Amino acid sequence: MIALQNINKIFRVAKRQAGFGRAVKALFSREYEFVHALNDISFTIANGEMVGYIGPNGAGKSTTIKIMCGILTPDSGVCDINGRTPWRDRVAHVREIGVVFGQRSQLWWDVPVIDSFELIRDIYKVEDRLYKTNLDELTALLGIFEILKTPARSLSLGQRMRCEIAASLLHSPQILFLDEPMIGLDAVSKIAVRQFIKKLNRERGTTVILTTHDMQDIEALTERILLIGKGQILLDGGLDELKRHAGQRRTLIIEYNGDAPEIREGMSVNEAKEGRLVITLDPAIMAVSDAIAHIAANTELNDVSVSGASVEEMVAALYREYRI
């Protein structure tokens, strides 16, 4: 159980100004800017939940993750994870969490992956039996058996990321933080990693908190989304809620012979080519079925496809709505 209450964090950033004279002046009196990185953040995450934590760059995602990992201390607010305050009970707390930072490696660069795993086992004092079961299971699920003997530096990004994830789970943590784990992965690795995370969550009941910019990850993995922008939680809910927020707009792609159909209220043309139209439809004004019926009555249709807005578009719309 993770509970954050009114977490605030303000960073003081020294202003740097161009020019030699000012640089000298800055030696004696610095001007500071205050950045409100987190502004009254509150949320709770139950055990076994899988949550997507999204937001634009600089919104405060990493800051929140760092606070939950015990790396950062907030200025005010309460953070309770399984009955502990991360930054006070660091050692006991981190024993129960696994962290993957997508941008940085935790494997020892020049030695075979298995050596890193064994050292991690010793760091976490994982019992031999548990280690063996975990290792067997993780290598099988992530498909990394063949590369265990390869030094981390000669792995591809996708292979390395799978090893990183395995490394974070060797001590069977209850909570897994994934900070942009999919960066730079190819399609095959992405799918493998996604499937694995799903399985982990379902079978072991591991709580997973995932930050990503890839909306497909969110769609594929999480039922719940936390959207953060400018240090505030803007939305806490399911994908449906996000969809509701972003409106119900539909995109109609039609292919036709002969004359173009007449455009009515509620439809707007995005793209028009000979024999092909992309129309954005607002169902509040005109229902999807009416629109298709209307078009079919006027034109000889070859093909119709209807799609909702992609999650990406929804998030972008939300960003616009909140001006972040």
Add this chain to the structure above:
Amino acid sequence: MQLYINYFAINLKSQMQYKVAFFLLTLGNFLTSFVTLAGVWFMLSRFNEVEGFTFSQIMLCFASMLMAFSLAEGLARGFDTFPRMLGNGEFDRVLVRPRGIVFQVLASKMEFSRLGRLVQSVAVFCYAIPNSGVIWTWDKTLTLCLMVLCGSLIFFGLFVVYAAFSFFTVEGLEFMNILTDGGREFGRYPFSVYGRGVLKFLTYVIPLALFQYYPLLYLLGREQSKLYMAMPVIALIFLIPCYLFFRFGLRRYKSTGS
């Protein structure tokens, strides 16, 4: 301790991946301190003695300083390269692992090419121990061991201070090298040759003289008091403020994240 050995093994393995680089670095390290050694030799071949210390007595001093330093530098490389560790985020990883922070930083990096200096200090000891004119009773042997052991702990403390400074700034950290590398270079002569002011500073502020000059006097029989023998141990008090300063820096890091 077992864990430290495991860290040791993985560090050794990593460095053995680049055997040529390792060999050349070791050789380089050996040669640089050899130049220093040659400097002392040329000096003494003209003047015979400095402040009443003969060549082989100074060699004793030189070797214990070199050994203390190279042990500290080789084994506590993690603190020596700490600014880099902060910069690339490796330190955050340290914070999410359930072990002591100082221990992890200490164990995370070891530099075995510093062996070059270590080998040299052993060689110099081989020359200086029989030639220095000291009669090696058990207490003198113990004194020499304390000089090396406590000496490397003090250097370790200085590396910790250096690391702690990098929590606050990344610029201008070189001034710490005056104390670490400088201590090693100047420490080849007993600190008294630099005058009373320097000696006082190195006694009461940065206690380098406590494991070099004073126990050396005891070794050479110039002072009989057992206090001189125990000086290196007393110097270890210095580690307390070092550690506290590191803790202070860490607290700041945890509240600023940079």
